[in-house]
Amino acid sequence: MVDPSTERTTAQPAATSSKVVLKATDLTKSYRVPGGYVRAVRGISVELKSGRTLAIVGESGCGKSTLARLLVGLELPDSGITTKSSLIPMVFQDSLGSLHPRRRVRQLIVEPILIRDRLIRMTPEIETLAADLARRVGLPIEYLDSFAHELSGGQRQRVNIARALSLDPSVILLDEPVSALDVSIQAQILNLLVDLQNQKSLAIVFISHDLSVVRHLAHDVQVLYLGQVVEEGPVEKVLREPLHPYTAALLASDPALPAGPTASVGEPPSPYEVLPGCAYAKRCSFAESICSQNIPKLEKITNQKTPSLTQADAESRAVACFVVQRSQREGHENAIAPG
Numbered sequence: 001m002v003d004p005s006t007e008r009t010t011a012q013p014a015a016t017s018s019k020v021v022l023k024a025t026d027l028t029k030s031y032r033v034p035g036g037y038v039r040a041v042r043g044i045s046v047e048l049k050s051g052r053t054l055a056i057v058g059e060s061g062c063g064k065s066t067l068a069r070l071l072v073g074l075e076l077p078d079s080g081i082t083t084k085s086s087l088i089p090m091v092f093q094d095s096l097g098s099l100h101p102r103r104r105v106r107q108l109i110v111e112p113i114l115i116r117d118r119l120i121r122m123t124p125e126i127e128t129l130a131a132d133l134a135r136r137v138g139l140p141i142e143y144l145d146s147f148a149h150e151l152s153g154g155q156r157q158r159v160n161i162a163r164a165l166s167l168d169p170s171v172i173l174l175d176e177p178v179s180a181l182d183v184s185i186q187a188q189i190l191n192l193l194v195d196l197q198n199q200k201s202l203a204i205v206f207i208s209h210d211l212s213v214v215r216h217l218a219h220d221v222q223v224l225y226l227g228q229v230v231e232e233g234p235v236e237k238v239l240r241e242p243l244h245p246y247t248a249a250l251l252a253s254d255p256a257l258p259a260g261p262t263a264s265v266g267e268p269p270s271p272y273e274v275l276p277g278c279a280y281a282k283r284c285s286f287a288e289s290i291c292s293q294n295i296p297k298l299e300k301i302t303n304q305k306t307p308s309l310t311q312a313d314a315e316s317r318a319v320a321c322f323v324v325q326r327s328q329r330e331g332h333e334n335a336i337a338p339g
């Protein structure tokens with residue numbers, strides 16, 4: 001959770017003409033387990049433009065990290081297509097475990113270049129690049145001769161971000177990059193990401209369970225539940241006025257944000273369980289009979305009568321919930337708003 005008293009830079013508006021740098025369509029991924037399969041990702045599509053940050057949020061086990069590995073190519077999907085304008089480097093939560101313990105920071109930062117160019121030694125040009133990247137991520141150059149274990153968690157995460165930038169990608173993906181850091185260091189790393197994005201229109205995929213972090217950093221958000229997107233749209237709209245009951249429950253359970261209108265009932269169902277209808281039905285206080293029979297599809301919200309939605313915002317929002325879709329079709333306001 002980010003300290004709200006810490007001065008922070010927030011995501012800047014991205015140009016509307018930005019180009020699409022990552023597009024994934026209908027990704028699925030299952031894993032074989034004793035007695036059957038776990039469907040970790042079920043038909044997720046992602047589109048990200050340059051200069052924008054897409055946050056992917058949800059409870060532990062919702063499929064966020066599997067989706068991250070599919071997007072960067074660490075795993076292959078069972079079905080679906082991903083197109084990207086460059087390699088997508090990934091920054092992990094474990095800042096120490098992702099760095100070689102016997103290499104110095106100067107080597108760690110440019111290791112992706114050494115591997116790509118099959119170099120066994122640093123050239124003077126690559127030495128200069130390592131120093132430039134260290135400066136870019138705010139790491140004092142006296143640390144270039146250090147080993148990872150001699151750095152703090154925040155400094156190590158700066159090294160990981162510098163590594164990610166070394167091949168000059170158009171997109172980077174960060175999986176819970178600040179969860180293990182102190183609150184004040186979290187803010188510094190998030191500010192760094194916003195600055196880096198503004199310098200080069202970097203696109204960012206940001207996986208997190210921390211909605212207060214997401215609210216500051218991201219432009220858009222996808223909310224995952226049991227491997228499916230249940231709601232997506234601009235962060236400000238989705239987190240201020242959630243449409244899906246699960247999004248509202250996530251907000252209600254976040255101590256750093258104002259209480260939401262509803263809460264989930266009970267524990268999430270086992271991912272081993274095959275549910276006939278809406279995956280959220282057992283925990284949803286708005287469930288109707290249709291919810292346990294059919295699976296709601298993610299549909300755009302097109303009703304323009306909802307007063308708080310501009311046309312552009314409405315067109316970029318989508319939700320997978322029968323009750324919300326019906327109320328929007330009928331021109332009612334938010335079906336799950338407190339009454």
Ligand code: SF4
Nearest residue numbers: 278281284291321322
């Ligand atoms: S489809 Fe039904 S069970 Fe699922 S979130 Fe909507 S109201 Fe709840």
